[in-house]
Amino acid sequence: MRIVTSTAAMQRLALRWRRAGQRVGFVPTMGFLHDGHLSLMRRARRLAGQRGVVVVSIYVNPTQFAPTEDLSKYPRDLKRDLQLCRSVGADVIFTPT
Numbered sequence: 001m002r003i004v005t006s007t008a009a010m011q012r013l014a015l016r017w018r019r020a021g022q023r024v025g026f027v028p029t030m031g032f033l034h035d036g037h038l039s040l041m042r043r044a045r046r047l048a049g050q051r052g053v054v055v056v057s058i059y060v061n062p063t064q065f066a067p068t069e070d071l072s073k074y075p076r077d078l079k080r081d082l083q084l085c086r087s088v089g090a091d092v093i094f095t096p097t
Helices: 007-020 035-048 078-087
Strands: 002-004 024-029 053-058 092-094
Touching: 002 007, 007 092, 024 035, 035 053, 035 078, 053 078, 078 092
Parallel strands: 002 092, 024 053, 053 092
Antiparallel strands: none
């Protein structure tokens, strides 16, 4: 499983996959993964196939929080999230800063 933190690096990978005709399953998340996320990753794997790529993004987007919501209190556990992604066969984890 590969971890990508740079947007430019992720774009280069996606371009390489597109040029190679690979299928890509993408599961966007804000992290603190649960069974629903894992179900989506398994489905992405089925749709992309064994030769395809499953990408999971983990990004807590500040713009998704209202002024009255506390972004700093959103639960985060990247180590646990990575273990869960690995357990269901995700290929790439995109964690932009």
